[in-house]
Amino acid sequence: MASKEKEKKIIKTIKIDVDKCNGCRACEVICSSFHASPKYSSNNPARSRIRIIREPLRDIYVPVYAGEYTMAECAGRDKYTIDGKEYDECSFCRASCPSREEFKEPDSGLPLKCDMCEGEDEPLCVKWCLVDALTLEEREEEVEEQEEMEDLEIGLESLADKYGMQTIMDTLARMSTDDKSK
Amino acid sequence: MRYAETGFNLEVDLTRGNIEKKATDPRETELYLGGLGTNAKILWDRVGPEVTPFSPENLLIFSAGLLCGTPATGCNRTIVSTISPQTELMAFSMMGGFWAPELKYAGYDKVVLRGKSEKLVYLWIHNDTVEIRDASHLAGKGAVETAEQIRQELDQPKAQVAAIGLAGENRVYYASVEQGRSSASRGGIGAVMGDKRVKAIAVRGTKDINLAKPEEFLSLCNEVLAYIKHREDNPIKGVMPILAGLGSPQEMKVHDEKWHTENFMWGNSRTRRKGFWNDDIEKQWTDTLEGARTRLISCFNCPMKCGATISMPGLPTYMMKCFTKLTYTMAAYSDLDFGLRIAQKATEYGLDGFSTPQVMAFALELLEAGILSKDDFPGLPESNEDRFYYLLDMIVKREGIGDVLAKGTYWAAQEIGNGAEEYAHNTIKKHEQLPLKLSMLNPIYFLMYSIGEKINITQIEGQFPQAPFPKREHREKFCEDWIQVPHEKFKQYFIDWELRGENSIPYYPTVDMTCDIVEWQEMMHYIDDALGQCAGLSSFPLKPPYHIHNYPKFISAGAGIEMDEEKLTRAAKRYRTLVRAVNIRRGMRRKDEKPPEDHWKKRFPELEEKLLDAYYKLKGWNEEGIPTKEALEKMDLGYVADDFIQRGILTDEETADKQKETQTQ
Numbered sequence: 001m002a003s004k005e006k007e008k009k010i011i012k013t014i015k016i017d018v019d020k021c022n023g024c025r026a027c028e029v030i031c032s033s034f035h036a037s038p039k040y041s042s043n044n045p046a047r048s049r050i051r052i053i054r055e056p057l058r059d060i061y062v063p064v065y066a067g068e069y070t071m072a073e074c075a076g077r078d079k080y081t082i083d084g085k086e087y088d089e090c091s092f093c094r095a096s097c098p099s100r101e102e103f104k105e106p107d108s109g110l111p112l113k114c115d116m117c118e119g120e121d122e123p124l125c126v127k128w129c130l131v132d133a134l135t136l137e138e139r140e141e142e143v144e145e146q147e148e149m150e151d152l153e154i155g156l157e158s159l160a161d162k163y164g165m166q167t168i169m170d171t172l173a174r175m176s177t178d179d180k181s182k
Numbered sequence: 183m184r185y186a187e188t189g190f191n192l193e194v195d196l197t198r199g200n201i202e203k204k205a206t207d208p209r210e211t212e213l214y215l216g217g218l219g220t221n222a223k224i225l226w227d228r229v230g231p232e233v234t235p236f237s238p239e240n241l242l243i244f245s246a247g248l249l250c251g252t253p254a255t256g257c258n259r260t261i262v263s264t265i266s267p268q269t270e271l272m273a274f275s276m277m278g279g280f281w282a283p284e285l286k287y288a289g290y291d292k293v294v295l296r297g298k299s300e301k302l303v304y305l306w307i308h309n310d311t312v313e314i315r316d317a318s319h320l321a322g323k324g325a326v327e328t329a330e331q332i333r334q335e336l337d338q339p340k341a342q343v344a345a346i347g348l349a350g351e352n353r354v355y356y357a358s359v360e361q362g363r364s365s366a367s368r369g370g371i372g373a374v375m376g377d378k379r380v381k382a383i384a385v386r387g388t389k390d391i392n393l394a395k396p397e398e399f400l401s402l403c404n405e406v407l408a409y410i411k412h413r414e415d416n417p418i419k420g421v422m423p424i425l426a427g428l429g430s431p432q433e434m435k436v437h438d439e440k441w442h443t444e445n446f447m448w449g450n451s452r453t454r455r456k457g458f459w460n461d462d463i464e465k466q467w468t469d470t471l472e473g474a475r476t477r478l479i480s481c482f483n484c485p486m487k488c489g490a491t492i493s494m495p496g497l498p499t500y501m502m503k504c505f506t507k508l509t510y511t512m513a514a515y516s517d518l519d520f521g522l523r524i525a526q527k528a529t530e531y532g533l534d535g536f537s538t539p540q541v542m543a544f545a546l547e548l549l550e551a552g553i554l555s556k557d558d559f560p561g562l563p564e565s566n567e568d569r570f571y572y573l574l575d576m577i578v579k580r581e582g583i584g585d586v587l588a589k590g591t592y593w594a595a596q597e598i599g600n601g602a603e604e605y606a607h608n609t610i611k612k613h614e615q616l617p618l619k620l621s622m623l624n625p626i627y628f629l630m631y632s633i634g635e636k637i638n639i640t641q642i643e644g645q646f647p648q649a650p651f652p653k654r655e656h657r658e659k660f661c662e663d664w665i666q667v668p669h670e671k672f673k674q675y676f677i678d679w680e681l682r683g684e685n686s687i688p689y690y691p692t693v694d695m696t697c698d699i700v701e702w703q704e705m706m707h708y709i710d711d712a713l714g715q716c717a718g719l720s721s722f723p724l725k726p727p728y729h730i731h732n733y734p735k736f737i738s739a740g741a742g743i744e745m746d747e748e749k750l751t752r753a754a755k756r757y758r759t760l761v762r763a764v765n766i767r768r769g770m771r772r773k774d775e776k777p778p779e780d781h782w783k784k785r786f787p788e789l790e791e792k793l794l795d796a797y798y799k800l801k802g803w804n805e806e807g808i809p810t811k812e813a814l815e816k817m818d819l820g821y822v823a824d825d826f827i828q829r830g831i832l833t834d835e836e837t838a839d840k841q842k843e844t845q846t847q
Contacts, residue, residue: 022478022479022480022485022487023480024480024481024482024483024484024485025482025483026255026483026484026485029253029483030253033253033400036390036396038396040393040396040399040400041393041396042390042391043251043252043253043390043391043392043393044388044390044391045287046287046387046389047390056362056363056479056491057326057330057491057499057500057501059476059491061477106388106389128407129485130407130410130414130485131480131487
């Protein structure tokens with residue numbers, strides 16, 4: 001019994017009510033601002049880890065959060081038809097992957113992932129969503145322990161996927177030699 | 183590094199097809215802030231009084247406000263400035279939506295268009311790549327339709343597009359620039375865009391906007407959000423529901439239209455229909471709006487839901503906000519179903535929702551009066567509704583009488599003659615106004631109508647209650663948490679204001695109090711227009727989250743410009759004066775500063791003159807409304823004074839050459 005208890009975890013989830021979304025993108029604003037370095041020093045929704053899929057004339061407002069980086073694109077990319085408009089399956093996908101630009105830093109191409117605003121009482125997108133399309137929900141769940149990847153590791157992994165591990169290692173070796181010779 | 187602003191403007195010469203990225207001078211930001219302020223400076227420097235609205239030398243400036251693109255809630259406005267074909271003065275219409283922040287993220291504060299393209303084009307701004315692209319395939323397309331098509335052909339679903347419809351292409355004097363749920367409608371800037379042969383400006387940006395003091399700025403933003411919540415939970419008591427909360431009047435939300443339908447005028451701003459509103463109409467109109475409205479929507483980074491997506495059965499979806507809901511309905515003596523249907527067409531055509539219905543009602547009045555004849559309207563349908571559709575097409579296509587009506591009631595009346603001028607009765611500075619006719623002169627409104635250079639009452643009023651509450655205790659209560667006042671004296675002005683008796687309109691508020699109140703209200707609008715802040719969270723509603731006490735902090739922390747209340751007040755006064763200077767140089771004088779003759783039944787000519795005199799004096803303007811040399815120099819506008827003296831507008835003795843003025847008229 002005792003060992004089972006240990007596997008229970010408080011999971012923080014963001015509840016998304018698309019019917020309440022007013023499409024204002026305040027969540028994108030505060031997300032990119034919070035994750036700027038230094039904190040809040042700049043603002044750029046293109047760096048946000050949440051994005052609103054907005055199709056105002058079709059009344060589509062879907063907030064989507066950046067999930068894990070995935071190194072390969074999906075084999076089958078299915079099509080959805082919603083209210084007469086065709087969507088690529090990718091439209092609603094959370095992953096940053098090699099097949100598209102979503103959830104990557106616009107300049108470096110490094111993948112972005114929602115971290116629930118670590119260190120804050122609640123994710124700031126939730127705090128800034130006054131229309132309550134985004135709310136925080138905590139629930140207890142049984143989960144398998146998994147090691148979290150560090151930022152650096154995520155970044156390196158994506159670079160490795162893009163250029164191949166050998167290139168990365170060669171580059172690192174060259175860079176460290178350059179460094180020594182200075 | 184530049185903070186809050188990008189420090190670059192895009193200069194586009196349409197005649198030569200040349201595009202230049204031009205660094206701006208940070209000292210100008212300090213003097214004129216941005217948005218309207220720096221637009222006014224550019225127009226003063228580069229557009230002389232000899233430049234007519236439709237000449238290639240006229241500029242059309244699309245400017246983001248200074249704080250657009252920062253996390254400041256509701257700061258999303260594009261300020262579009264040019265010389266208006268309707269007023270022949272400086273127009274500075276604005277739009278909310280998503281365009282201004284996107285321009286900032288692309289790396290620019292303004293797009294300055296000059297010259298004229300030979301063929302119809304659109305501008306595509308994508309970070310450092312800027313192209314002038316052929317738009318011949320978009321000719322005649324609707325404004326909303328155009329935006330969609332451009333996004334598709336560029337394969338850029340996130341691009342923001344400001345576009346004109348057929349009305350702009352055909353230079354209808356009250357053509358708008360449409361952008362999603364927003365539009366820059368007043369002053370005919372869409373006509374200037376059409377004259378330059380620019381169908382649209384599409385923009386997509388993925389760059390950073392930097393803040394000078396990040397933590398401080400964010401804590402100011404959080405205070406604003408908290409105050410918005412507070413105001414949502416505590417609507418103001420004693421005022422009508424649309425004025426109790428924040429945002430633009432919540433026309434897309436409310437169903438009870440008793441107040442508008444019974445207090446605003448129908449037709450060509452003629453008839454008040456007391457007792458119009460009843461249960462049957464309420465039910466019918468509620469059904470119409472509920473059936474049409476799919477969602478209440480917002481502009482960039484703003485929780486207020488002032489707009490709505492409207493889908494009328496059988497018509498393409500469009501977006502609407504505010505009072506266009508009722509303008510067509512009331513001008514045509516029709517119902518909401520008609521109003522929402524014709525507004526769809528008018529939005530695609532790209533037309534101002536205030537002027538357009540009024541022009542059409544004016545035309546039908548002229549027909550009724552025999553000033554225009556049946557021959558002027560070949561094939562005119564029978565019903566009022568069908569006539570409005572007929573006129574809408576005639577105007578936008580500029581066919582027959584529509585070609586004349588396309589110039590607005592003032593110019594059309596001049597051209598038609600034969601007494602038509604009497605029917606163009608609801609204009610200020612040649613521009614159609616809200617259909618409102620009242621009884622007793624209100625000194626505050628008299629002054630705002632007269633001296634306003636945005637020429638729309640909603641763009642100068644706000645902050646101070648429109649009328650006193652009946653009981654003193656209620657007025658005192660209102661003042662308890664009235665933190666926005668620039669000075670405690672405003673509270674006393676309000677507490678002592680009575681509905682009847684000695685302390686009531688028109689002699690109370692007194693002339694001096696009225697001047698103070700108007701100056702405060704006007705200043706807040708001018709600050710909003712420089713920062714890009716929507717009036718709906720600032721200068722328009724009572725007790726807004728942005729005010730003179732926190733704005734200086736926003737500017738310091740955001741743009742890194744040392745700012746306090748006094749310095750901000752001076753800056754606002756400076757570019758407000760510059761707007762006036764542009765207009766004075768174009769011939770505007772005291773004679774132009776008056777409300778429509780019939781706006782109030784009970785007028786007080788002597789008091790009105792006193793009000794104008796006192797306000798002019800307070801602002802440092804002479805009796806003609808011309809800023810004096812002394813006042814100009816005090817505001818660092820010595821170059822304006824030099825220009826005025828050189829042109830003989832001011833003499834060295836600092837008085838207007840009144841005699842010369844009269845002679846030239």
